[in-house]
Amino acid sequence: xxxxxxxxxxxxxxxxxxxxxxxxxxxxxxxxxxxxxxxxxxxxxxxxxxxxxxxxxxxxxxxxxxxxxxxxxxxxxxxxxxxxxxxxxxxxxxxxxxxxxxxxxxxxxxxxxxxxxxxxxxxxxxxxxxxxxxxxxxxxxxxxxxxxxxxxxxxxxxxxxxxxxxxxxxxxxxxxxxxxxxxxxxxxxxxxxxxxxxxxxxxxxxxxxxxxxxxxxxxxxxxxxxxxxxxxxxxxxxxxxxxxxxxxxxxxxxxxxxxxxxxxxxxxxxxxxxxxxxxxxxxxxxxxxxxxxxxxxxxxxxxxxxxxxxxxxxxxxxxxxxxxxxxxxxxxxxxxxxxxxxxxxxxxxxxxxxxxxxxxxxxxxxxxxxxxxxxxxxxxxxxxxxxxxxxxxxxxxxxxxxxxxxxxxxxxxxxxxxxxxxxxxxxx
Amino acid sequence: xxxxxxxxxxxxxxxxxxxxxxxxxxxxxxxxxxxxxxxxxxxxxxxxxxxxxxxxxxxxxxxxxxxxxxxxxxxxxxxxxxxxxxxxxxxxxxxxxxxxxxxxxxxxxxxxxxxxxxxxxxxxxxxxxxxxxxxxxxxxxxxxxxxxxxxxxxxxxxxxxxxxxxxxxxxxxxxxxxxxxxxxxxxxxxxxxxxxxxxxxxxxxxxxxxxxxxxxxxxxxxxxxxxxxxxxxxxxxxxxxxxxxxxxxxxxxxxxxxxxxxxxxxxxxxxxxxxxx
Amino acid sequence: xxxxxxxxxxxxxxxxxxxxxxxxxxxxxxxxxxxxxxxxxxxxxxxxxxxxxxxxxxxxxxxxxxxxxxxxxxxxxxxxxxxxxxxxxxxxxxxxxxxxxxxxxxxxxxxxxxxxxxxxxxxxxxxxxxxxxxxxxxxxxxxxxxxxxxxxxxxxxxxxxxxxxxxxxxxxxxxxxxxxxxxxxxxxxxxxxxxxxxxxxxxxxxxxxxxxxxxxxxxxxxxxxxxxxxxxxxxxxxxxxxxxxxxxxxxxxxxxxxxxxxxxxxxxxxxxx
Numbered sequence: 001x002x003x004x005x006x007x008x009x010x011x012x013x014x015x016x017x018x019x020x021x022x023x024x025x026x027x028x029x030x031x032x033x034x035x036x037x038x039x040x041x042x043x044x045x046x047x048x049x050x051x052x053x054x055x056x057x058x059x060x061x062x063x064x065x066x067x068x069x070x071x072x073x074x075x076x077x078x079x080x081x082x083x084x085x086x087x088x089x090x091x092x093x094x095x096x097x098x099x100x101x102x103x104x105x106x107x108x109x110x111x112x113x114x115x116x117x118x119x120x121x122x123x124x125x126x127x128x129x130x131x132x133x134x135x136x137x138x139x140x141x142x143x144x145x146x147x148x149x150x151x152x153x154x155x156x157x158x159x160x161x162x163x164x165x166x167x168x169x170x171x172x173x174x175x176x177x178x179x180x181x182x183x184x185x186x187x188x189x190x191x192x193x194x195x196x197x198x199x200x201x202x203x204x205x206x207x208x209x210x211x212x213x214x215x216x217x218x219x220x221x222x223x224x225x226x227x228x229x230x231x232x233x234x235x236x237x238x239x240x241x242x243x244x245x246x247x248x249x250x251x252x253x254x255x256x257x258x259x260x261x262x263x264x265x266x267x268x269x270x271x272x273x274x275x276x277x278x279x280x281x282x283x284x285x286x287x288x289x290x291x292x293x294x295x296x297x298x299x300x301x302x303x304x305x306x307x308x309x310x311x312x313x314x315x316x317x318x319x320x321x322x323x324x325x326x327x328x329x330x331x332x333x334x335x336x337x338x339x340x341x342x343x344x345x346x347x348x349x350x351x352x353x354x355x356x357x358x359x360x361x362x363x364x365x366x367x368x369x370x371x372x373x374x375x376x377x378x379x380x381x382x383x384x385x386x387x388x389x390x391x392x393x394x395x396x397x398x399x400x401x402x403x404x405x406x407x408x409x410x411x412x413x414x415x416x417x418x419x420x421x422x423x424x425x426x427x428x
Numbered sequence: 429x430x431x432x433x434x435x436x437x438x439x440x441x442x443x444x445x446x447x448x449x450x451x452x453x454x455x456x457x458x459x460x461x462x463x464x465x466x467x468x469x470x471x472x473x474x475x476x477x478x479x480x481x482x483x484x485x486x487x488x489x490x491x492x493x494x495x496x497x498x499x500x501x502x503x504x505x506x507x508x509x510x511x512x513x514x515x516x517x518x519x520x521x522x523x524x525x526x527x528x529x530x531x532x533x534x535x536x537x538x539x540x541x542x543x544x545x546x547x548x549x550x551x552x553x554x555x556x557x558x559x560x561x562x563x564x565x566x567x568x569x570x571x572x573x574x575x576x577x578x579x580x581x582x583x584x585x586x587x588x589x590x591x592x593x594x595x596x597x598x599x600x601x602x603x604x605x606x607x608x609x610x611x612x613x614x615x616x617x618x619x620x621x622x623x624x625x626x627x628x629x630x631x632x633x634x635x636x637x638x639x640x641x642x643x644x645x646x647x648x649x650x651x652x653x654x655x656x657x658x659x660x661x662x663x664x665x666x667x668x669x670x671x672x673x674x675x676x677x678x679x680x681x682x683x684x685x686x687x688x689x690x691x692x693x694x695x696x697x698x699x700x701x702x703x704x705x
Numbered sequence: 706x707x708x709x710x711x712x713x714x715x716x717x718x719x720x721x722x723x724x725x726x727x728x729x730x731x732x733x734x735x736x737x738x739x740x741x742x743x744x745x746x747x748x749x750x751x752x753x754x755x756x757x758x759x760x761x762x763x764x765x766x767x768x769x770x771x772x773x774x775x776x777x778x779x780x781x782x783x784x785x786x787x788x789x790x791x792x793x794x795x796x797x798x799x800x801x802x803x804x805x806x807x808x809x810x811x812x813x814x815x816x817x818x819x820x821x822x823x824x825x826x827x828x829x830x831x832x833x834x835x836x837x838x839x840x841x842x843x844x845x846x847x848x849x850x851x852x853x854x855x856x857x858x859x860x861x862x863x864x865x866x867x868x869x870x871x872x873x874x875x876x877x878x879x880x881x882x883x884x885x886x887x888x889x890x891x892x893x894x895x896x897x898x899x900x901x902x903x904x905x906x907x908x909x910x911x912x913x914x915x916x917x918x919x920x921x922x923x924x925x926x927x928x929x930x931x932x933x934x935x936x937x938x939x940x941x942x943x944x945x946x947x948x949x950x951x952x953x954x955x956x957x958x959x960x961x962x963x964x965x966x967x968x969x970x971x972x973x974x975x976x977x978x
Contacts, residue, residue, distance in 0.1 A: 066918040070838070072675060073918075076459035077832050097460040185545075185560045196651050250651065251544050251565030257939040383674050393657035397567045411478065426461050430796030430883065434789050435808060437849045441827065442815040449826035459829075505719065513713050521964075523720040525727045528960060529953040530908030532929045536949055537730050539933055540741070540942050547729065550744045584723060588968060641819045644910045648933055667821045672915060677825050684822040691819055 025322045026056040030081040032067045032307075036276070037341035040333070048329050055322045075099055075314075082315040083323040085138055088126035088306045089202065092377040096423050100134040101313035107321040108328040121346040126374045127308045135308035136331045139343040142369050143203065143302040144361075145268040145291075149284040151177060152265060155190075159286045167208070167237060167291045171245045177265040178247060185246075191266035192248030193241070194255040200269055201392060202385055203303045206375040207290065208234040213297030216388075217376035217412070222420055224412035226388075227405045233293075235405065239395045249396065259283070268302065272365045273342035287361045289368060301368040303375040307343075346370075379419040387411035453681035463678065470682035480683065482658050483666040486571060487640065490662055493575035494639035498582045499631055505583060506590030507616065524588070526581045535648035538577045539564075542649070564650050567659040574645050574660050582638075586631050593627030594620065625701075633698045640691050643668065663687045730953070733946035734758050741943045758947035765935065765944055767920055771928035772951060774843075778913070778924050779906040781844050786853045786902045787895050794857025795887050799869065809858070815851045820911055828915055842916045843924070847909075853898055860894040861887065896966045904956055925952045 031041060038061055045057045060081070062070055068090060074080040080099065094100050103116070110116050113133060117124055123140040127133055147159040155177050164170040170191065177190025194200040206216055214230035217223070225231075242249035256274075258264035260281045268290055270278075278285045290301045309330060311323040337343045339355035344362075346369060356362045378384050391408035395401055453470055455463035474480045509520045529537070541547045542563040549561040563573045597620055605619050643664030647653045654661035654669070661669075663683060671680030728748070733741045735758065736750040762768050797809050827846050828837075836842030864887060872882045888895070910926045917923050920931075929952060932945035960967050 062918075063920065069672060070918045072459055073832065073837055077835070077837070097458075099460070181559050183557075183559050249565070250656065251562050253939070261939065380674070386669075389652070390658055393567070397657055407478075422456060422458070422464070425456075425464055429802065430800070430879075431793045431808065434793035434849055434854055435812065437789070438812055438815055438851060441830075441846045441849075442818070442823065442851070443811075445823045445826040445830055446815075446818055448830065449822055452826055452829075508712065508716055508719065511712070513709055513716070515713070516716070519713075519716045519720045521960075522724045523716070524960075525724045528956045529727070529730070529949065530910075530926050530956070532908070532910055532926045533730075533949040533952050536929055536933045536945055537726050540733075540945070541726060541729065543742070545744070546742065547744070547746050550746065580723065580726070637819075641821060643821075648930060664821050667824065668911075668915075671825045671828070677829070680825045681822075684819070684825065688819055688822045692817070695817070 024054050024056060025318050026058060027083055027319060027323055027326060028081040029057055029059045029326070030062055030067075030071065030084040031059070032085065033061050033063045034341065034343075037337065037343060040337055040340045044330055044333050044336075048326055051329075052322075052325070055326070057326065075312075078314070080312050080314065082312050082319045083309065083326055084312070085307050085309045088308065088374060088377065089199070089381045091127060091135070091308060091310070092129075092379045093381065094310070095129050095134060096379045096419065099313055100129075101311040101315075101320055102132045102134055103136070104311075104321060104324045107324040109325075110328070119347055122370065123304075123306055123346055126304075126306045126377065127310075135310035136327055137306045137345050138309050138331060138337065139307040140304060140345050140369065141271040141273065141306065142304045142365065142372050143269055143271050143290070144365060144368055145266060145288045146259065146270055146274070146278065146285050147266050147288060148259065148262065148264070149286055150262075151188075155265070159288065163288045164291055166294050168294050170291055171241070171247060174247050174266070175245070186248065186252075189248050189252070189258070189264050191268075192252065192255050192258075192264065193238070194267070194269040195248070195250035195252075196254040197256070197269060198385055198389065199305075201389055202375060202381075203305070204238075205231070205234055205388065207300065207303045207372075208237070208293065210300050210303065210373050211293050211296040211298055215376060217378055217384075217416075219376050222416055224409045224416060226409040226412060231405055232401055235392070235395060235401045238392060239401060242396050243398070250393070272344055272359070272361055275359075275361060276342055287364055289364075298373075300372045302372060304369060304372045305375065378416065379423070380415045383415045384412050387415065449681045449684065452678055453685050455678040457677040458675045459677060460675075466678065470678050471686075474679070474682055474686065479658070479661070479666065479669075483661045483663045483683075484686075486658075486660060487662045487664075489571060490575060490578075490642070491636055491639040493572075494578045494582065494642070495632060495635045497575075498579050498586055498635050499628075501579070502583045502586035502631065503590050503628075505587040506594060507620075509587070510591060510594050524584045526583075527585045531581075531644045532648055534577065534581050535645050538573075538645075539649045542573055565656050567655075567657050570650060570655045570659050574649065574655075577645055577649065578639070578642060582635060586635060589631055589634075590624070590627060593624050593630075597623045629698055629701050632701075633695055636694055636698070637691055640664075640687060640694070727953075730946050730949050733943055734950045736943055738941060738943045741946065754943070758943040759951070761941060762932070762944040762948040762951070765941060766928055766931035766948075768928070768948055768951065770921060771923055771925040774923060775907055775925040775952075776955075777840070778844055778909075779903050782848050782850075782906040783899050783902045785848045786850045787899050789849050790853025790898065791857045791861070791888060791891055791895060792883065793854045794859075795861045795883055795891075797854070797858045798861035799864070799866075799887075812851050812854055816855070824911060824915055827912075831916060837916060838918050838922065840922065843913060843922060847912060850902060850905075853902065856894065856898055857891065860891055864890055893966070893969075896963070897969050900959055900963060900966050903959065907956060 029045070031037075041059060041061075045059050049055065049057055067086075071080065071084065071086065075097070086094070091100070103113070105112055105116065108116070116133070116136070120137070123137040124133055127135040127137070147163070149159055152159045152162075157173070157176060162173060164173045174190035178186050179188040181187050193204060209215055209230055212230040212233065214225065214228055216226055216231070218225050241247055248255075252258075255264055255267045256269055259267035259270075260277060260283065262281070262283060275285070292299060309327045311320055311327065313320075315323065331345070332349075334345045334347045335349040335353040335355070338345070338350045339353060344350065344365065346366065350356055351362075351366065387408055390411075391404045395404050452463065454465060454467055456466050456470070457463040505523065509516060509523070526534070543549070544560045544562050544565065548563060549558065553559070553561045561569070563569050601619050641664050643662055646655060646660040646662050646665050647668070650656065650660055654665055664687070667680045667684050667687070670676045670683060729746070732748065732750060735754050736747070737752050737754055737757075740747060740750060740752055759768075793812075797805065831837055831842045831846060834842070836845070868886055868890075869882055872886050877885070908926055909924075913924045913927045917927065929945075929948060932948050933940060935941075
């Protein structure tokens, strides 16, 4: 008798749990527009819905230019998506506004953090706050330098043998590749920084400073550390590049467009995802490590940035659980995302995949990735970056580096202090 | 009542936002968290804020460059087209073309024309053999370029207003002056100018109010809105930056309040000139 | 009259200088991309492209969608402003009621306020209604114009009272009087107002920029930035010029066909202000 009762009870409670679990949840999922990735997204979502009939996914793609604004507006209106991806430069802001939910390992079917991170060789530093993780990388990217072999050969140079290993050696090599008109104006540049691209001037100074063992922002004390001898060296370099050597500058077409158009010999603002674009543009490319400073303390290449998939802390608990399930499901398709869209994450499935093994540049990128660092994370990224760009532009207009750096330092500190004060006020 | 729909609309979409904006200017509001009252802090901080001071300076320079030359040149143009001559209507219509495109189109066209190796460089620098003029990348040339573009579109527009004013001057007066042997300059000074006082004030007021609020040119033409090293950052653009790029809505509201007060003061001063009769 | 030839010469020179960029726009819309940047500039396309650049423009960004949205935006503004402006103007002009002057002055004062003052709070307000990034949010704020009320009141007060009285004696309702008597008489003023509002709405940049994020909802003025600042792509200036030409056409058409009202409208706007 007792056995039957216990069995009946077990069946009833299981059925009850089943009913509860079968409450249909609709997840709103927002991702930024990266055309090659979209068909893969749709496939993954369809697969997920089939495997989880009680979860519906409303997958929306948003153009990159509008994405940050749209996210903020939606969160502000209380109608933010349940699951979304965003790049590592902006996550600090979301964390500060307490929008991010910490990873729910149980909902993902994992034992703990180690179970997750052991699958990757790196990539989580950008989403770790106060010791906890708030998302999973869908893309970990580092830029490297590409040479247009045709132009190099035309100038009598060999991209492999003559590649400048140091920043100090770069101007001379770039000069050989530059074509100028009667007034000395560069009509075809040998190498130029991607001045118009804002993010470039976040990564480049940070990368160069990391090589010199310094940093722009002291993340622990949340202070700017821009007025330093290392920074002076770095910004002098940029200033000389445009004004002394006249090898380029912000008034010219941006480097990525020019490189893909075959009008720039060298560019260092592409990640591994750039290769399909170069192939499509019929550029005979070769990839090389970013130069280092002579006597550099750290042998790092370009700084890393990542895209993370995160969950909205303000969504309902049921939605959050379902969301983390989807996050794990999505990121488990890493190999497919790499093969189809060139999005790299340092995971075994990817590094052992066919697409990876047949990609000649892949091991190089991974090697550089393992040596590189994340750029500092700040709240108010846009404002900080604006302050840096302002200072940069003033230096290009002729202001001295020594006088501009303290100004930049002050301005960035003002931003950081504001944000910290506001966070403190909100926490009350 | 007939006026109700309109009045109701303005209350909801003009008066209320204005008051709400005033409230916001005393808060720190980042859209994600509720507004935090900070009293006059936003305003006080503005005057130590380098961005604001730069924008203020740039706006004043722009307004000067956008009103004085426009006032004078559009008057000259009106005088030019005021008397009938062969083909006047067609030529006048051609002169009027810059007014037709929307301001963003004007910006796009000039962005191409002002390319460092482009048409304007060729036209203007060509005679000195210059192949590159950094119209938009030089911190001094960029604001001047903005003024030039603005004036290009404004002069024909205000010419029409001057013409309307001139048309109000009785023809007999001018004929009488001509008969008396007065040359064109004296005729203008003693006959037309006095009658144009109202129009003159109107042109000055309209062009300055418009110039204070202009931001589309500075947003679209330079590669980086606000121009190289913030040389073309004007107050209108700053409101956008604070409000929708940095999401510091309280600061944006504060800047807009300052703009409003400035426009009010300038307009009041100009209207004084009208009353002084 | 020896000053005539000089006058004509100066006028022609001035017109040529000022019209030159417009010519550049239109001629470039028919040139191939490299020719757009040719130095020295080609006044006429050497390699006439037909409508290729227009087709390209439509590929780069949803040009016709932008065009349509601009029409929807401008037309709805014109319709609503003109009708309710006339209604309110008529009301202020012909009817006495307590607080009339005060209310009118209040309405008038809203003209003085620059839009930058309203843009942030309006954005927040529209968000409360849930209208952000929608046609409602785009069109509704700003769909009535205080200037329209002002202008219509000026013209309406010139309407002969006798006509209105006569209609009343005949037993016509107030609204009927407005519709059948006042509106037809106000037609020229309405036309001028319509043109002013159309031009202003067509070129309005700030509000659509802030409130609309979807490409499908965007209007032409904001859409133009897709051509001048495209994301991760080289700007195609020939296509940008084609799009610019498309964006200018409606206003140019208005100018050509309704020049009288056009000019009258501008001057009325200015003078009455």
